[in-house]
Amino acid sequence: MVTKLANYDAPCVVLGKDRLWWIFLLSSLCTPFILAALTMIIRLMIRIHHNRKFFVDRNAKIDKTTTFTYFYEEFEVEWVTAIRDAADTLVSTRFRAGQIMAITSFVLSMCSLIIYYNTVSFFIKDVEQCQLFTNNVHQQADFAFNVFFLLYYLLRFAAAEEKITFLFNIWSIVDYFTVPPAFVGLALDRDWIGLKFLRVLYLRRIPNILWALGVMNSPAKIKLTQLGLTWIAILLAAGGMFHLVENSGDPFYPDYDGQRVTYWDFCYFAFGTMATLGSADINVKTILGKLTNVFLVFIVLMLIAFAVPEVLDLLGEREKHNGYHRKVHNEKHVVICGYITFDSVAEVFAEFFHPDRDIRDIKLICLDEGRPSMDFEAFLKKYKFQVGYLRGHIMNPTDLHRAKVHEADACLILANKTTNNAETEDTNNIMRVRSTGVCVVDRCPCHVS
Numbered sequence: 217m218v219t220k221l222a223n224y225d226a227p228c229v230v231l232g233k234d235r236l237w238w239i240f241l242l243s244s245l246c247t248p249f250i251l252a253a254l255t256m257i258i259r260l261m262i263r264i265h266h267n268r269k270f271f272v273d274r275n276a277k278i279d280k281t282t283t284f285t286y287f288y289e290e291f292e293v294e295w296v297t298a299i300r301d302a303a304d305t306l307v308s309t310r311f312r313a314g315q316i317m318a319i320t321s322f323v324l325s326m327c328s329l330i331i332y333y334n335t336v337s338f339f340i341k342d343v344e345q346c347q348l349f350t351n352n353v354h355q356q357a358d359f360a361f362n363v364f365f366l367l368y369y370l371l372r373f374a375a376a377e378e379k380i381t382f383l384f385n386i387w388s389i390v391d392y393f394t395v396p397p398a399f400v401g402l403a404l405d406r407d408w409i410g411l412k413f414l415r416v417l418y419l420r421r422i423p424n425i426l427w428a429l430g431v432m433n434s435p436a437k438i439k440l441t442q443l444g445l446t447w448i449a450i451l452l453a454a455g456g457m458f459h460l461v462e463n464s465g466d467p468f469y470p471d472y473d474g475q476r477v478t479y480w481d482f483c484y485f486a487f488g489t490m491a492t493l494g495s496a497d498i499n500v501k502t503i504l505g506k507l508t509n510v511f512l513v514f515i516v517l518m519l520i521a522f523a524v525p526e527v528l529d530l531l532g533e534r535e536k537h538n539g540y541h542r543k544v545h546n547e548k549h550v551v552i553c554g555y556i557t558f559d560s561v562a563e564v565f566a567e568f569f570h571p572d573r574d575i576r577d578i579k580l581i582c583l584d585e586g587r588p589s590m591d592f593e594a595f596l597k598k599y600k601f602q603v604g605y606l607r608g609h610i611m612n613p614t615d616l617h618r619a620k621v622h623e624a625d626a627c628l629i630l631a632n633k634t635t636n637n638a639e640t641e642d643t644n645n646i647m648r649v650r651s652t653g654v655c656v657v658d659r660c661p662c663h664v665s
Contacts, residue, residue: 345407549580
């Protein structure tokens with residue numbers, strides 16, 4: 217009889233077993249904090265180890281042993297840097313391997329989501345199903361996907377410079393609520409619907425993937441697409457949350473107070489809430505469902521507060537970079553032109569505003585014909601008081617006047633060091649220097665780098 221029940225595919229409560237949803241949830245909640253604690257402990261141990269190993273008395277002479285110690289330290293740092301660079305190659309969309317990994321992660325996330333939708337699109341008997349892992353094809357496929365997500369997470373963790381920040385970003389949180397429960401389900405021979413619907417948030421990565429592939433190049437289109445997909449992702453995620461709490465019932469009540477409603481019905485209810493229309497035919501009954509509804513209203517209000525300025529900025533983007541540089545009182549500015557990219561400007565920015573230089577009251581003005589990329593836009597938004605951007609050509613006197621080159625303290629012309637045609641690049645830079653010289657008339661020094 218025990219063998220028959222072990223092979224039976226039925227809700228766990230029907231088989232007389234207790235619900236173990238709290239183990240699934242606990243594995244997700246504890247994972248980031250355990251990883252954060254381990255990261256800080258390892259950092260502390262490395263720091264203590266280095267302090268003991270490389271401490272040299274000021275009065276002591278540097279001998280061969282000390283030289284070897286510093287050589288070993290450099291070797292150890294290079295080894296860690298090599299691992300980080302290799303992982304960055306596999307996860308960064310700047311490289312082909314990173315693009316393949318990002319697309320694979322997105323496709324498998326959608327496949328995992330399809331398995332979830334196949335389960336919740338119909339009336340379910342319970343949110344927790346007991347069945348041998350070897351007999352559950354859907355669970356096996358979902359587990360295989362989560363093994364890839366785990367490996368992809370480890371690569372992203374290795375490539376991340378700020379480990380603690382990475383542990384608590386949105387994509388890591390999605391992994392915490394989907395990957396650990398898959399391994400718990402394997403160990404317990406049961407499948408919990410849980411928070412698998414969070415994979416729908418990967419819809420927001422579609423514009424990033426298209427941008428990396430060169431299909432979508434306009435920052436305005438990318439931002440508008442992200443805003444639209446964010447609304448869709450929140451709608452579908454809210455439907456999944458309502459479906460989970462309502463079909464589970466309140467765990468603190470001995471009697472079941474939930475309701476058996478399909479996922480798509482709750483998506484319809486969530487749409488009514490987000491559109492402030494309400495729904496007369498579908499309502500939440502559990503306390504957790506009502507709290508979820510209140511939480512959804514707050515999310516919608518915050519999203520509206522965030523989206524309205526973004527849309528207004530996008531609608532006014534044409535005028536955004538076509539204006540004039542307005543100098544603040546006593547503020548100095550440096551005009552940057554030539555090979556303007558996110559990486560080149562970020563490198564100049566890091567040199568200018570290095571803490572050791574203690575440079576203040578100065579602003580970098582980038583002058584270029586093209587539109588800034590998505591990463592560049594985020595950079596400009598983050599450092600808007602230190603960096604500005606104007607669309608124009610260095611050889612156009614009107615654009616030079618807009619950038620106030622005649623009042624600038626310096627003009628930097630960035631050269632493309634990786635170009636295949638060095639002669640053409642040198643010729644263009646010489647023309648740029650002459651153009652600024654005609655406008656400035658020895659007012660500000662011009663440098664080529």
